[in-house]
Amino acid sequence: MEAATMAWTAAVVGVGLVYWFVWVMGAAEVKGKRAVDLKMGSITNDKVQDKYTQYWSFFRRPKETATTAASAEKVPAFVDTFYNLVTDIYEWGWGQSFHFSPSLPGHSHRDATRVHEERVADLLGAKPGHRLLDVGCGVGGPMRAIAAHSGSDVVGITINEYQVNRARAHNRKAGLDARCEVVCGNFLSMPFPDASFDGAYSIEATCHAPRLQDVYGEVFRVLKPGGLYVSYEWVTTSLYRGEDSEHVECIHGIERGDALPGLRRQDEIASIAKEVGFEVVKEQDLALPPALPWWTRLKMGRIAYWRNSLVVRVLTLLRIAPKGVAEVHEMLYETAQHLTKGGETGIFTPMHMVLLRKPASAAEEAK
Ligand SMILES: C=C(CC[C@@H](C)[C@H]1CC[C@H]2C3=CC[C@H]4[C@H](C)[C@@H](O)CC[C@]4(C)[C@H]3CC[C@]12C)C(C)C
Numbered sequence: 001m002e003a004a005t006m007a008w009t010a011a012v013v014g015v016g017l018v019y020w021f022v023w024v025m026g027a028a029e030v031k032g033k034r035a036v037d038l039k040m041g042s043i044t045n046d047k048v049q050d051k052y053t054q055y056w057s058f059f060r061r062p063k064e065t066a067t068t069a070a071s072a073e074k075v076p077a078f079v080d081t082f083y084n085l086v087t088d089i090y091e092w093g094w095g096q097s098f099h100f101s102p103s104l105p106g107h108s109h110r111d112a113t114r115v116h117e118e119r120v121a122d123l124l125g126a127k128p129g130h131r132l133l134d135v136g137c138g139v140g141g142p143m144r145a146i147a148a149h150s151g152s153d154v155v156g157i158t159i160n161e162y163q164v165n166r167a168r169a170h171n172r173k174a175g176l177d178a179r180c181e182v183v184c185g186n187f188l189s190m191p192f193p194d195a196s197f198d199g200a201y202s203i204e205a206t207c208h209a210p211r212l213q214d215v216y217g218e219v220f221r222v223l224k225p226g227g228l229y230v231s232y233e234w235v236t237t238s239l240y241r242g243e244d245s246e247h248v249e250c251i252h253g254i255e256r257g258d259a260l261p262g263l264r265r266q267d268e269i270a271s272i273a274k275e276v277g278f279e280v281v282k283e284q285d286l287a288l289p290p291a292l293p294w295w296t297r298l299k300m301g302r303i304a305y306w307r308n309s310l311v312v313r314v315l316t317l318l319r320i321a322p323k324g325v326a327e328v329h330e331m332l333y334e335t336a337q338h339l340t341k342g343g344e345t346g347i348f349t350p351m352h353m354v355l356l357r358k359p360a361s362a363a364e365e366a367k
């Protein structure tokens with residue numbers, strides 16, 4: 001073969017490989033987010049590195065973050081920065097639902113995710129005509145599954161404006177925009193009138209609140225009397241030992257890589273719920289057997305992480321992805337190791353479920 005022909009063949013194969021690697025291999029689990037579309041939320045490209053450094057210095061010592069009122073007040077703004085940094089990477093590498101779910105034998109991750117979300121709708125007894133609140137809605141994966149499964153209308157709230165735009169676009173694409181609405185706001189002080197929702201839920205979101213009382217108090221206020229609230233909480237379990245340095249490092253690793261101002265203990269959740277006025281209807285760690293491990297999806301992804309890391313580095317080099325994305329990706333890789341360890345040792349669960357009821361008012365009870 002002539003040298004020129006060989007060079008052309010090599011070039012065509014090379015371009016083909018890059019295309020396959022970035023567009024095909026690098027495509028999201030749920031189509032719609034490709035590696036070449038990775039942005040950093042509403043942060044402009046030149047600010048990504050700075051914002052990441054600021055985020056990191058704030059959450060480096062997670063327990064200290066929530067202890068003073070002044071730093072607790074800053075948490076929502078840093079959580080917003082965190083989601084600017086990670087939202088596209090999450091969508092690209094995980095899909096539109098930003099949470100874990102127990103594995104289901106013989107079923108895809110997508111099915112397992114949907115079943116975990118539909119369980120919320122079933123616990124709430126959601127039905128057509130109901131207006132539900134999704135507290136910390138992300139880009140709306142759960143909201144769409146719950147609206148489709150139950151026929152209810154859902155209003156989601158998230159602190160991150162970039163997520164609001166993503167969620168609205170996904171809602172339109174799914175033909176659910178008439179029943180799913182998304183609002184940008186802080187769940188510690190929600191822009192909704194008292195008693196305006198029939199039911200509410202939060203999936204792996206309230207762990208971002210410095211004080212759980214504040215977000216539970218707000219949910220209590222906006223629920224109608226008799227209304228139900230389901231929450232999937234991130235907590236340490238009774239197996240966690242504060243004097244074991246490996247346990248401490250694992251939990252700190254989870255807090256640092258997930259913008260958490262200090263994980264709560266499993267046994268604190270129900271008492272906080274009662275403190276704000278809720279009745280506790282049911283409480284269960286959905287990660288416990290017979291449920292199958294939620295962390296196997298993280299463990300199985302090692303080759304994908306390696307590929308993603310390479311894709312991110314190449315795209316940064318080509319200036320397609322902003323500088324700083326590789327560091328954010330590395331942080332997520334590390335947090336995935338801590339989460340896996342937390343799951344395997346059983347010291348951590350991301351799915352401690354509580355089903356709470358706002359008591360019916362005395363007037364209504366008397367009817
Ligand atoms: C509830 C929260 C988020 C939970 C999960 C959705 C995310 C926690 C860790 C994330 C990930 C870790 C590794 C990433 C990987 C390196 C990358 O190549 C592709 C995306 C990841 C798999 C990413 C996906 C989302 C998570 C699993 C918190 C924040 C309260």
Ligand SMILES: C[S@@+](CC[C@H](N)C(=O)[O-])C[C@H]1O[C@@H](n2cnc3c(N)ncnc32)[C@H](O)[C@@H]1O
Nearest residue numbers: 097098099136137138158159186187203205208
């Ligand atoms: C891990 S994501 C989970 C999203 C969604 N529940 C899901 O399962 O896909 C956590 C969500 O909580 C939101 N959040 C965190 N702190 C918040 C706050 N103070 N006010 C409103 N939303 C907040 C984030 O913006 C994000 O959407």
